[in-house]
Amino acid sequence: MLTISLLRQDAAYVKERLAVRHFAKPEWVDDILALDEKLRKQKLETETMQAEVNSLSKQIGQLMAAGDASGADAKKREVAAIKEALQNGKTSLLELEEAIQQKIMMLPNLPHASVKAGKSADDNEIINTGGVMPELPADAQPHWELIKKYQLIDFETGAKLTGSGFPLYTGQGAKLQRALVSFFLDYNTQAGYREYLPPLMVNDKTAYGTGQLPDKEGQMYFMPEDGLYMIPTAEVPVTNVYSNTIVDADQLPVKMTAYSPCFRREAGSFGSDVRGLNRVHQFDKVEIIQLTVPEKSYDTLEEMVNHVERLLQYLELPYRILRLCGGDMGFTSALTYDFEVYSAAQQKWLEVSSVSNFETFQTNRMKIRYKDEAGKTQLLHSLNGSSLALPRIVAALLENNQRADGIYLPKALHGYFGAPKIG
RNA sequence: GGAGAGGUGCCUGAGUGGCCGAAAGGGCCGGUUUGCUAAACCGUUGUACGGACUUCAAUCUGUACCGAGGGUUCGAAUCCCUCCCUCUCCGCCA
Structure with missing residues (x-):
């Protein structure tokens, strides 16, 4: 606000x-x-x-x-x-x-000076690319075929248990989730982020604090009996940890990371865009969040962008970083960078992270403040980013690294996965 | 889920209708003392939103805030109602 x-x-x-x-x-x-x-x-x-x-x-x-x-x-x-x-x-x-x-x-956040007007995702600006585009054999398969081949996810049983878009991870597929989560969390905590494991449901006040309410009410699952919402991202509970507090100067910047499942209703979309892991109702994500003083928040944003970029480099995936235009930015953000990885068999760029500075938009709602040098109480700036959302990372890892005798994982994951390849 | 107790400032804790934004102690900050540290002593110590003054800041001033929301009253931290949370015992349970 x-x-x-x-x-x-x-x-x-x-x-x-x-x-x-x-x-x-x-x-x-x-x-x-x-x-x-x-x-x-x-x-x-x-x-x-x-x-x-x-x-x-x-x-x-x-x-x-x-x-x-x-x-x-x-x-x-x-x-x-x-x-x-x-x-x-x-x-x-x-x-x-x-x-x-x-x-x-109902007023959205004001875009930062560097944000160009733009109308849609087509007007986003590519500010950096990295990684090597893989060369796939002619018979390369999309990830949903590979998932079947190696029995990594059972979508049908997930649909039986819950409904479509609720994947049931099995065998090496389940283990890969665990490996990725552990790797991401370790990477974040080594960079000074404190680890949290938050509640997966929140009350309306909390959902309001980060801006999910009233703007995106329809996107969240709601439990009417108890008035609770399933979290669409760990950002919601974790940022609210500091709601209504005046943070001591010696605790700044506050750096938090959390793994959580994320629940999104995302109603009404069908077709190849949503096949396999491209779009699901429940997925895993590791989030990073910072609270910083206003003068430093854009440096912090750069730091977080670099942090996520290095993570993608560890995963050895081809990626690009986009600065979103005004027409494509979220309601609460002042400046957002999106990260996309190239999923080579689908020949598609998939969004895997979104790193944003919200300035005081969220902290004004949550009343997260600090005392400046003059002793005056001021709102902090809040920032967050995914590091990373798993499903599309998995899709790209599978598609880009497929070979006749299995899927070769990047070195960074070998220890976590307990093997160098799937299959 | 049942029974009971309780939620007060940074912390502990007093306060059952007006003199209470709130005793006392601790902490913090500032000062005195001191070769230094400690102790001792003195002082200060919240937030939000208005208004006055002002370039701003400082200052002065009003209102609100003692878990949340309602009510009673000229007047509520204090009495009544609803809700939330914490603790103890019982039940249930991973």
């Missing part, structure tokens, strides 16, 4: 930045400011009345203590005279606060 003080300070700038996203309702900024104006007036008026009531009440107490009952009664009548106006004032105050909240919540 944008801060109201930013809108007050520079509405023109806010509108200009929203235009980079093609935000359809720039006039909301003015609506909000008009409401804010009213709110402050109403607040002053109401609080003045309240101050009067408080002072009279104090006097009543003193009069009663002095035994002056009739004096006290006179004051009580004075209070009663103010009471109705005060009640009305409080009510409209709440209404105004509610109205502002409703609207400001």
Whole structure:
């Protein structure tokens, strides 16, 4: 959520930045400011009345203590005279606060200066590529065939147990998941990230804090009996670890990593884009999260991008890094880099990570703050990225490394997997 | 799930209707003392949102906040209701 003080300070700038996203309702900024104006007036008026009531009440107490009952009664009548106006004032105050909240919540984050307008994924900018494109034999198979061949995942039984998009990993397929998770977590903790294993369901407050609510409500599985949401990413519970706290300066930057299964409803998409592991309802992911002071957050973003890039290099996969354009960025992000790996048999680039700086958009909702050198309480910046999402990594590993006698895994995984190849 | 106890500031903990944003102790920070450290002594110590002043900051001031939300009252940390959480015992259970 944008801060109201930013809108007050520079509405023109806010509108200009929203235009980079093609935000359809720039006039909301003015609506909000008009409401804010009213709110402050109403607040002053109401609080003045309240101050009067408080002072009279104090006097009543003193009069009663002095035994002056009739004096006290006179004051009580004075209070009663103010009471109705005060009640009305409080009510409209709440209404105004509610109205502002409703609207400001619908404003997406402002894109960073480096973000180009752009309309769709086609306008994203490739800023780096790496790795070697594999040369596959003519009879190379897509990963869903390889999965069958080596019995790594049983999609049919997963569908029987739950529904389509819930893979049942089996044998070496299951072991590979475990190997990847361990490798990613070790890699992250060696870089100073503290490991967490979070709850897989969260309440509405938590889902709101990172921006899943109200924007992406339909994407999460919901348990109506208990009012809980299945997490779509570990970002949600882990970032909220620090909600409503003023973080000690000596704890900054906060670096956290977590493995979790991720649950996504992603309704209504069929065809080759969603075959095999390209898109599923439940998948495994390791996430990295940082909370940093505003001055350093873009350095931190670069650091995280480099961190994920090195991980892809360890996996020996061909990759490219994209800077998302305004039209393709998520609601809460100020700047996002996407990582894609090339899945050679499908001949497709698959998104495996998304690293974003949210600036104060999330921390404003969660009230994650620190004290700056001047001792002033300020919002921290939050950042996160996948390191990495497993299914598409697995797809690329299988497709790119297939040979007649098995699938040859990158060296980094040998120890974790307990063997150099599948099959 | 049943029975009971409890949730107060950075921590411990007092406070059953007005003098309570909140005793006391500890911690933290600042100061005095000291060759240095410790001790001792003195002082300071929350957050949010308004307003005044101001370029900003500082300062002053108002309101709210004692788990959350409602209610009673001129007035609530204190009384009532609902919910959440923690602890103890019992039940169930990986």
